[in-house]
Amino acid sequence: MGDLCITEEGRIINADGYILHSNDFSVNESSLTGESFSVFKDNKSEDNMVYGGTVTVSGLAVFEVTKIGKETRVGKIGESISTIKEEISPLQLQIQKFVKAMAVIGFVIFLFVCLYSFIDSGNFVTSLLSGLTLAMSVLPEEIPVAFTTFMALGAWKLMRQGIIIKRSSIVETLGSTTVICTDKTGTITQNSMQLKYLYNYASDASYKQEEFGDPVLGELINYAMWGSEPVPFDPMEITLHNIYEKTQQQDLRNEFKLFHEYPLEGKPPMMTHLFENRDKERVIAAKGAPEAILSVSILPENEKNKIRGIIKSYGAQGFRLLGVGKAKFEGDNFPTKQQDFAFEFLGLTVFYDPPKKDIDKVFEHIYAAGIKVKIITGDNADTTKAIAAQAGIISLAPPIDGSEIVSRSEDEMIALAEQTTLFTRMFPDAKLAVVNALKKKGEVVAMLGDGVNDGPALKAAHIGVAMGDKGTEIAKSAAALIITNDDLEKLIIGIAAGRRIYANIKKAVQYIISIHIPIILTVSLPLFLGWVFPHIFSPVHVIFLELVMGPTCSIVYENEPIEKDTMKRPPRAMSDTFLSIKELGISIVQGVVITLGVLFVYQLAVQQGNTEEKTRAMVFSTLIFANILLSYANRSFHYSILESFKNRNLLLLGISIAVLLFLAAILYIAPVAGFFNVTALSGYELGMTFAVAAVSVLWFEVYKMFRRIAHQKVERK
Template sequence: MTYNIPEDLQGLTEAEVVVSREKYGYNRLESVKKDTWINLLIDILKEPMLILLIAVSLIYLLIGDYGEAVFMFVAIVGVTAISFYQDNRSKKALEELEKLNEPLSKVIRNSKVIEIPTFEIAVGDLCITEEGNLINADGKILHSNDFSVNESSLTGESFSVFKDNKSEDNQVYSGTITVSGLAVFQVEKIGKETKVGKIGQSILNIKEESSPLQIQIRNFVKGMAIIGVIIFLAVCIFSFIKTGDFVTSLLSGLTLAMSVLPEEIPVAFTTFMALGAWKLMREGIIIKRSSIVETLGSVTVICTDKTGTITENSMQLKHVYDYHSDKVYEQQEFSTKELSQVIDYAMWSSEPVPFDPMEITLHKVYEQTQNSDKRKEYQMFHEYPLEGKPPMMTHLFENEQKDRIIAAKGAPEAILNVSQLSEEEKNKIRGEIKEFGEQGYRVLGVAKSNFEGNDFPVKQQDFTFEFLGLLVFYDPPKEGIKNVFQQIYDAGIKVKVITGDNADTTKAIALQAGIKNNTPAVNGSEIAASSKEDLMKISENTTLFTRMFPEAKLEVVTALKQQGDIVAMLGDGVNDGPALKAAHIGVAMGNKGTEIAKSAAALVITNDDLEKLVVGIAAGRRIYANIKKAVQYIISIHIPIILTVSLPLFLGWVFPHIFTPVHVIFLELVMGPTCSIVYENEPIEKNAMQKPPRALTDTFLNWRELTISIIQGLVITAGILWVYQYSVDLGNDEVKTRALVFSTLIFANILLSFVNRSFYYSIFESFKNRNFLLVGISLLVLIFLLIILYVKPVSEFFSVTSLTTIELGLVLMVAAVSVLWFEIYKLIKRVSKK
């Protein structure tokens, strides 16, 4: 966009920016604290699993078992490395998101208008702010054009204030909103020194609330930790009473504590959320907080704007209706003399430097059809911004000879209401409006007025207007939008259209776009007049909300939330801010969205493509499902570890310490990456977007799901303990029995990781979803198992011995039976659904 800015406003040079930054710093409310790798490492070493490992290592050192101590120290390095890799990966992903979430500001430097990240604004910079922008520093206005600002964030007063460089208060303040026009201001204060910075320091100390899923997972892990402490004490006491050996009893207790503690789950949750947000960023979906990913999968209602979201926002002027000749003109007739006045006043009622697609079109049509271009002769000296229910706007221009032009345009109903027409004439024009609206056209009314003197009415509606005609725009639905809405409906999500347009146009466009609707449209005035109970019913049953204003949009979003819906609100304008903020997920458009909309939203779609929201919802569902799979896998595989460690001890079997800390920590090293790396990489299941959304209040793992995981774990335990007893019955020693039991558990772990990829589709169907990480880690675990069994120094260290081919086949068969029975359960589930 070109800006009509005085040539003497040249801005800072690069050298001056450096000097200013050295003196005043960056435009931030707080100094950025970056986590160093040392901080990350210290946080990791505070983890309970690491503390247990360190304790076991020290015990081995004290009793002179140096081999086990060295292994434990290696395990500490291994667990720390995995956690460090995951934490660092998550941190980098979140840093990338933060960079993209940083708003841009326009400044003049070296006589050029450039965009810079807001935190780079320096004291002395010349900043440009225009309609819809958030002002990001305090400063003094040097130049303006019909500039008004909403300072409610500082004053609490919601009305706009017109300002220029000659005003008594010619200052602008960070955190306020540009309502109309344009201003260039010189930055005087940034960051903590701004007015809002001094007021808002306490805001920085407010912690972000935990999501329901975070709370549920935290409580689950706490519960498991408490169980671990109880079992640890029970085993220590029981073993000590039985053997009188304190060190062995302590090691047995610590072994069991390690087997109970599900430390992989919090790591998995953080990793899934951060990497999920990062992957969406690469798709063109910028998420403000990684926890939003979880909420995305639960969306039950999408409230969408019409213009630019459902439609192309191309705004082609298709017809013009001239009131005086009572005739509708086509595009090829726009140069007709009869239309001169309508097109003339339509242009004057637009912004002098247009950025709205309709106003850009009107300026172009004016250029193409008018004999003489008078735009340079006239200056706007007064403006009534777009307001009212329904809305209209009025511009007042004057030339050097003091000739005036007073032009208005807006919703046809608004223009008719202020025009000097009889009711019969109004009804006739309403018939024309309805006919255009039913074809999906967007209609604006145009009027003119005359006024002597400068004692202008407070409200634009108080002028005496002469009705001139109608502008008929066509904004066609986006290509492929029908398919997008079909995907949304298939996913069990409702769609509501919330627009400022009239009912007929909205209904026609909704039909063309494939939006399901069998109820009459409701307008903003009806919403405002409704009781709380009526509003709940209206918001639930209505699809099309028309002639909506900010308060009405907010009312609808709030009513839907109160009914338990998870609401995604799509918007792009200043007026959408309250509703975007109130929705569970506010979605702003990256291209045509105002800075206000983007700052209020939780998610920004960079290319304004509604299909990206479907991609986001699918990602949310995939991530939630994969976290559940990971947790269910952890529960299922922990049960046999816990019971194999504890039952031989409690039941007084011949080999009470079949697993030592060495074996448990090896299994933990296997389970950690499987849980947090492999399952995070698992693709979405093919039926995920054909299911209704889950309720956000649902328990993370319901009793049925938990029961399935427990049964899986118990069946694996039964298989392992059968191998134990079978080996004892054959007269095998402890080393051979341990090798058989350990191998069975490793094979069961690998098979379980494949089986639990889906709790509905067969293992063969899941293979179609390629996950090279799962295959890679499974092969790596098998190689490690073979090394443990067949490389003598390693097998001696693990206190196992090599197995024959028949023995290896036996443990593989037992593992397969104890895990693959679940495929029969899934088959029954699939058959019963048909």
């Protein structure tokens, strides 16, 4: 309590307190009030307090802390916030429905088998074990475990690569991204803001960096600095203060005090600062978008058109410009709006913010993955077009200005958002409108940004992506994903991870379905058909098989590398069913064929006069071999099993060896064999069970080969 704190643009305020001093200070209190518009405050305001959890939108403030922690306004409502449930993804919903349906089926089967077996045998314990064995074989409890494992491990692996995921389920959504909306400054560009040129209107000439010391530029540099914040935090304003220090013989910043200001506002925006010294000498300086300064200047129209041509010329080269103006005013009855001053146009500051290194290659990968790109920036159209071209962004439609968006109907906005690539002079509400329009069109939107004005759009997008290095706190708090080093290429890594995880989850679930079918049918058919050994499996056998399947479908398949053409396919639609009828049909056929092989071994063993223990050993071994081979065959539903071996997965090899060792222990170590109620197999018998398992599984390789041939024929056409 009583501590002094400083807050500035983009920072989250961490305590309640009274404002003591402020410059151009506005705060977003939507977390408390629900009002999205920022509120300007100073120590003379009726409400001169700041509140913890709110965000500084502009300017700077010094405040004295009065409350912290649970005593703050936001702390008192924290309990209600904690009750808000996280929205589950479509994939989670589909998996939940599938598992619940199978649980109901398992319970019904349990009751039916118990009743049937009891009527048939009159033995309650045997009947209960039979029903329990079948129910255990039906329940796909591995699926929710696999889903959680996939998402958690996926988020962990991304974190190691500098991508922080706030919700593990967002990893799945990443792979579905169809549109990337990106800010320009600091995201595509380096946000270095090098001052390259100064255009001085009085001399009608442009000056390079080495000429900034020319006395003719003194007034332009002075007013550009006075038009900036006294304590600069924006890269351009910091540069202007540095140029002032280097070029001016006398530093007057300590002699003049800011006594009145107009915040950054307007479309396009500008800001005006009024300074005064002890001798009542005044400096009235304005800085902002060149179009805004021109529109309020006293220049004749023909001169304005000349300046517009210069602005367009610089913009076409990718430069970012600020206009500078000055005004005179006597008395203290200042205009309500800064635009009502009579400004004298002084010139332009010309900054260059170059694209990041190799950013064009990043966008090549994005386009190759079938993902569209939109630039949503506060900069002007000419600069944005130039930077987009340098970054390799494809734009066929003309840029659209933010002021043109607000008046559009919903249908017009959807069409505009779909067709346009470059959105310029955008303000927060306009950015939000574009994101919402794309979502209504059915796109899965990833929004990239680092500034305060990106906050609403980041929150509204399916995947809000903030820059961790130069990003503001409001951007980070609104985003679902943070790239720690501001490298846009990390987003490609994230999208690839999302696609890999989604594809591997499907493989895991198809594997689970395929291997559950022979377990279910091997347990149930001998009982229902009245075969000689009706209780071929007991719960212990099913438990062992579950222990094999669990690690295979979760850890092993999660570790499966991405298939080589995954990032060259178009993104899947979020509305797609997790498993299509065709995919589900393939899994069922795989399971049925394995069942035929297992039951063939059963009948062969019985016809050869083997005991129940020997028959059980042969059936169990066949199912174990089929399980291992299926895990290899289902690594890809397109490429052959030999091609899949090129993708190293040491976990799969390790699990396979471990299962074979366990099988050997079950068959050939007497106490273990007694526990499983099996007997040892000869080399011939073991080879025969492996051969049947191989035929039951590897027929799928022939199917995949014909599919590849058919696919190649279609591509040639």
